[in-house]
Amino acid sequence: MSKILSYEKKDTWIHELSGVTKLLFFLLWCVVSMVSYDTRILVVMVVLSFIIFRMSKTRWQQVGTVFKFVLFFLIMNLLFVFLFSPYQGTEIYGTKTVLFHIAGHYDMTKEQLFYEGNMILKYMTVVPAVFMFLVTTNPSELAASLNKIGVHYNVGYALSIALRYIPDVQKDFAKIKNAQAARGIEMSNKAGLLQRIKNVSAILFPLIFTSMDRIDVVSNAMELRGFGKYRKRTWYSSRPLQRNDYLVIVFIVVFTIAAFVITFWDGSRFYNPFV
């Protein structure tokens, strides 16, 4: 389980990029994908996403489970959009081309299909980008990157510390859960739901107390080694930007501007093939 969506060291130009570059790319890419309903741009982005995804040599095992999960949500999302507003597409595009009647006041329209098709495209542009950012960025670089784009190092380091201690807390949790189960405090489905909720406290309180002890040690250890001494700090794992980094940054900035220009050329964020 711990291996899913976690960083894996590989030898590709994407892994070589600095964390800052990837963070910038990831943020701008998501902004474009969220704002734009321009099908032409979305199609280009999907194609690019999949090309980059292939180049990063990400294995299916790393992301498969989460991808299926996302797919499930996508399908639910599409279904609910149709159930609650079957004429959203018609409203947006201003025409109504009924393909066939379903039942009651539900008609399948070309516009709705097109609208929901765009939603699928949006998912498909963002999801590979998220995956890639996570599996190709060394978590050590994350804090440094956040700090470089202007986030205070306290925030970046909090993230780093969380990543550092999550496995330890997981270990504590398993230990406590097992010991309490041996005392008869069961969390498995043999116990009723109400009982289970009550039993959670038998694991949660010891876990919280153990974690508090740990926080004491960690904060003392950090203070003793000068954390918070200055308003700025440097990072062992920050990498200087290379030629490829500049190329990617230039590309994503140009791409973002171009995408916005094309999207809003006609004054709306929707590309309308129906008029």
Added chain:
Amino acid sequence: MEPIIEFKNFTFRYQSQKEPSLRDICLSIYPGEKVLIVGPSGSGKSTLAHCINGLVPFSFPGEVTGELAIAGENPKELGIFGMSKHVGTVLQDTDGQFVGLTVAEDIAFALENDRVSTEEMHRRVLEAAACVEVEGLLDHAPGELSGGQKQRVSMAGVMVDDVEVLLFDEPLANLDPLTGKRTMEQIDRIHREKNKTILIIEHRIEDALCIDVDRVILVNDGQILADTTPNELLAGSLLAENGIREPLYITALKHAGCKITEEQNPQHMETIELGEMKTSVQEWLKKTKQPELFHRADSILRVENLSFSYEKGKNVLADISFDIKAGEMISIVGKNGAGKSTLSGLICGFYTPDQGNIYWKNQDISALSIKERGEKIGFVLQSPNQMISKPMIYDEVALGLTVRGVPEAEIKERVDAILRICGLYPYRNWPVSALSFGQKKRVSIASILVLNPEVIILDEPTAGQDYRNYTEIMEFLRAMNQRLGVTIIMITHDMHLMLEYTDRALVVADGKLLADTEPASVLTNEELANQAYLKKTSLYDLAASCGILDPTEFVKRFIAFEREERRKQDV
């Protein structure tokens, strides 16, 4: 020469406490000295360390009177960050103080905070790592390291800053004995090569004295009781009087009626001049009784050909077999990560074995759930904080019965009975938070005993405890073993515990059962002790030096004698 650390009539009281934790301390430590600070829990030795590294008064506020100078400067003016430029601290919790995601980042932490450039940082990290021989592990995550390696990383993390003083807070607390010995040797090497001032806080004096130190400072009740050479301290009786365990060879010599003097150089077993004392030891051996043979009862827990792996192909345990008899006190020993905890997890049903069977009174128990096994085999975690979930003592002990739906009246009866046996009855309506560590430990054991298990397994019952707490916990367990007839299995790397309180030791190393024998035999067999990351006991060397032909027998008699003495005191 100017002292690098100087206390003058220094008194400190924590804001939350009425009485001062340190009283009228006068102490000078000079550059390049190697000083051992000893004292029982609550003696003030940790507070003393906190004053030196600046946690007092900057993180733990309180009232200071008198003077303290670090490198000639006033801590108040330096602040905690200024102090950290002079004094580097290695804490005892090897996991907690590892703040980096990888070894390199952890070592670099102080430099990052000091805004050192990335290139310079890489150079200095490599240098510091090489100094403690972890340069091959730079991109490893803490989860991939052993306790000893983590500790070396922490050392590199303070040395990277080129501090003058290195302060080690109980460096041996979380390590197995052999790793502990290597740590002490590492500290000694740093002292020689880098010419730092070294302060070591420890109460395991025999283990700490495996290297030469210039001075030992004994702290108790917030005061300095002795500031002298190890030889003088060991010759006197101050250690024993203040709840510090003397080295075993010293205790043995004292039992034999020897008067140890400073001139005999008693600081190491290797250096002590025994002279006349050899005959006294031999005489004493003749007077001691042969230990009573243990009566083997019926099998209560039998393990046959047990194998287990978390990942396919990587056996954590391979082909383990042993048989535990009812009423035994037994220890499972071996280095950290050798599979001891996994073994107890298999017995309790937390994991399912790949191969092999576990029998309870000759009945296969593979079909029983964790809960069902828990009624026969209780499991107690290392720290009581990991188990206690109720604010009141009574409720905590009753919890296991409440969830099983036992009627209220019966719960009260059983809980009261167990609280009486455990000596907790007077506190039954107290909040858990008002108890000492030893009492909390008793509560966590009582909450298991109330289920009437016939076997209890304890994970590291005395880890990190001083001699007084250790004795309290272990005497309690022995009493439970005798009064209730509970079979007690302890996972430990404490050699004293295994030697003094258990009749049999299972030695596990690299997933295999290396030995199933008497503890005295494990600690007198150098090869076996090394494989299990234990150390040969100094009693063995003493016996050998005194010309005793069967040193193992000597160790056994010593232990039997000690038990007898302790029992006399109880009556």
